[in-house]
Amino acid sequence: MHKKVSVIIPAYNEEERIQATLKGLIESKMEIIGEIIVVDDGSKDQTREKVMDVQSERVICISLPQNSGKGAAIRKGLEIAKYPIIAFLDGDIGYTSKEVMKLIEPVYYDEADVTIALFPDPKIKGGFGIVKKVAQTGVKLLTGKSIQNPICGQRVFARSVLSNIEIPDRFGVEIGMTIDLLNQNLQIKEIPVLMEHRETRRDLQGFIHRGKELIDIVCVLAKKYYKYKTVMDRW
Numbered sequence: 001m002h003k004k005v006s007v008i009i010p011a012y013n014e015e016e017r018i019q020a021t022l023k024g025l026i027e028s029k030m031e032i033i034g035e036i037i038v039v040d041d042g043s044k045d046q047t048r049e050k051v052m053d054v055q056s057e058r059v060i061c062i063s064l065p066q067n068s069g070k071g072a073a074i075r076k077g078l079e080i081a082k083y084p085i086i087a088f089l090d091g092d093i094g095y096t097s098k099e100v101m102k103l104i105e106p107v108y109y110d111e112a113d114v115t116i117a118l119f120p121d122p123k124i125k126g127g128f129g130i131v132k133k134v135a136q137t138g139v140k141l142l143t144g145k146s147i148q149n150p151i152c153g154q155r156v157f158a159r160s161v162l163s164n165i166e167i168p169d170r171f172g173v174e175i176g177m178t179i180d181l182l183n184q185n186l187q188i189k190e191i192p193v194l195m196e197h198r199e200t201r202r203d204l205q206g207f208i209h210r211g212k213e214l215i216d217i218v219c220v221l222a223k224k225y226y227k228y229k230t231v232m233d234r235w
Helices: 020-025 048-050 070-080 096-109 132-143 159-164 170-183 206-235
Strands: 005-011 033-041 057-063 087-088 114-118 155-160 190-192
Touching: 005 020, 005 070, 005 096, 020 048, 020 096, 033 048, 033 155, 048 057, 057 070, 070 170, 070 190, 087 096, 087 159, 096 155, 096 190, 132 170, 132 206, 155 159, 155 206, 170 190, 170 206
Parallel strands: 005 033, 005 087, 033 057, 114 190
Antiparallel strands: 087 155, 114 155
């Protein structure tokens, strides 16, 4: 393999899991990964310090002065990423980050423009599937195509496809990108992986998190509806 991958990990208050996420990438000896860029999105805990403690010349840490949202962190990472394949990973997937190779290979071998991870069923019942269902329905209405998990953050791209993709802020980033990608007729493959992340529970904190996520997704869907409706009205 001669092409390299830039892995971008937006992280906010991930002191408990970020080192395991990095070590899963480093210890798997994937030489195809040229750099791992962690963007600390204004964390209030020891996320940055935990990243800096990881001994690897491939790990780069950037800190934003305040919490600006996942999309802003990703855009910052893209500013310095230097390789032709881009992987986005969440900071909380721990050692299962080594599964990213399953997402990289189809893009590397030009079998897909984009890959998205399909996680196993959650071990803990969290929400009621409302956020995911709204996202799936919105994607279908705005593109005519179906994606099983349009809000998954574990993705790999040929860098060239990102030049015409809008990267929204906060929790709407994945669905906004997915809609733009599908409307450009790019080939997306969803790949089963054995990844896992910190699961939200059916408690107050979990419902607050999912509520914020739902609001951001609905806002992005409304903006995309207006954008693509305006384009279609001009035809």
